[in-house]
Amino acid sequence: MSPSASYSTYNLDRVEQLIARGHGITGLTKAELPTPALVVDIDKLESNIAQMSDYAKQAGISLRPHAKTHKTPEIARRQIAAGALGVCCATIHEAEALARAGLSGLLITSEQVGLNKMARLIRLTEQRPDTMSVIDSAAHAEALNDAASVGKTVLNILIDIDPYGRRTGIAPGIKAEELGKLVDSLPHLNLRGVHGYSGAASHVHGWANRKNESTDHMLPVLASFEAMKKAGLPMEIMSGASTGTYNIDSQLAGMTELQVGSYVFMDADYRSIGGQSGAVYDDFRPSLTVLSTVVSKRYSDIATIDAGIKSFATDHDALPEVVGIEGATYSFNGDEHGRIHLDKAARDLQLGEKLELIISHCDPTVNLYERMYVCRGEQIVDVWSVAGRGNI
Template identity: 45%
Template structure:
């Protein structure tokens, strides 16, 4: 499949800042800044890791929520895109992205109806399930449309969020899926999200190997039943180097494309740094310097996700300074000893605590190369698209 990498027109290319030296420091704040050089390095690095391991890539759009980035992942060799929500999937399918897998069960009548609308547009979409009643509802809806829907058994690896409890339950559900006329059993999803940020490599690897054993046991039993899974999917950025050697046929990695402070605190391997570079930052501007020893900025809790380490300044005389929140619209930087307050209006870039929810707070990526703003991409898969019920 040929992917059109052209992005929706934004007006950025004709704006006064586009391509101008130093324009990165003139972006209106608070803003989400995307370093395209780092993104391209990350795309190439993960594609090579998957190729060398002989596994496929189906990266997770929940991280970036952007068809522009999803297109580039496909162009770099990914076979499809994972979506955490139906809302994301609808945007990805509308943009022509192939191989969309929705990784959370869809159980309400409204969502199942919207899923059927997606099937009307493409048969290249799959879902996961962990309940026989939900499987029956999916079959009824797909059968009524004259469609066939691919379904994977969702296996819980200890996060206790979604998924069947164990091998026996997985076998029963796989048989159930295979028994329905409008459904096609495609395989197994097993995602250990709770292991991705285990701080040390040794502990993370031990836990991941134990999770792999559960997946391998289910796969072996399915094969013995004549239900060999075509797809065994899961894996996050934190365990990619471990799980690429396990029973998985594809990787659902997400954060690798931009990275964040949470992963910066995790050991990739003893004495080794991550093969991926931080590519995502939040730019804020100094708005007040009247309080001694500190400055106030225009980026508060509406600009950064709170479920991660505090942001830090990435460059300049305040590099490494901790960022504190001072309200919905304000942040605070304590000045290091002997450092004078920056002039009002100074743009400061900070690390992103947790990439996925921080991206969800913004409407656009301000794309940069070096010190130049080169484009603006809408974050077009963020938000909810629930249809308004008829009056």
């Protein structure tokens, strides 16, 4: 338990300044943070960004990393500084948050359907004319064109081709080409290329299996891209790939840019799919953890921490991994609590002790937090706003 000597010197005001202002408050350590807290290791993050950037340069392909992973302007800024063309966004809200922070080169990879999203897409394009989004139907193309004509805006469009999975996207082939021609003919739409994302391939276990599956999914998309180009359509951009397939899809002829996302943080789920050279996918370093506190310690075999369903995404089978205690494992124990299993652990835990866990699935975990604390070792060196989080 934290002794009262520590309490009497604890500076709550200083911690609150850190939370409210972020930049410019230094000298705090991890031990002083409110928990549960999302913590990013700046050295590992920057090493991941540099490594993907180096890979892309060597492979002769462009990067427009997916900001849905981090939703954080300070990270997008670093990706662009390392050579990315811009960033992808999953929602208009993410794109608005990044534009507010001064960023451009935004590609929204989901269909923006309905009055509210169309209006926001048009306004964003007026502010950032290089903004792009995707469509997968003639009805949507015509509605966007009509809406944009009200304000004389021209919207940049990629044809969303479905490699697999039937989530969004038109089938590759003649239908996609017809949609391309329609978009090209509409005065308030500016056709720029093709978007094709295979979420199904991204997490296939075993690199060779993943290579086969992703290649099977992507070749018809790339053939459509090529056919549209031959038909005289203005096909500059062929965007796709994930952190799981960055060194697979980048080798396919025709791909022009990668929308890799999770590599900045990595997570327990991605680590488990295997890399090109081993059973653990460790091309990039896990940089994101949740810091928690042991809040109940009544039994020798378990400890209860203050991080549960509200602090980690629960959508995947992978669980958060305990850092620094061999054999200790995590399970969910309600909205606000998690259980640390200590029966096979190298050491015990004490009431009040801080415990860090590698997150299980980065994107929806980040979405649960308003901010991330940026650390170098035990020191907090900055606080970043997760400005694009939430449903807005």
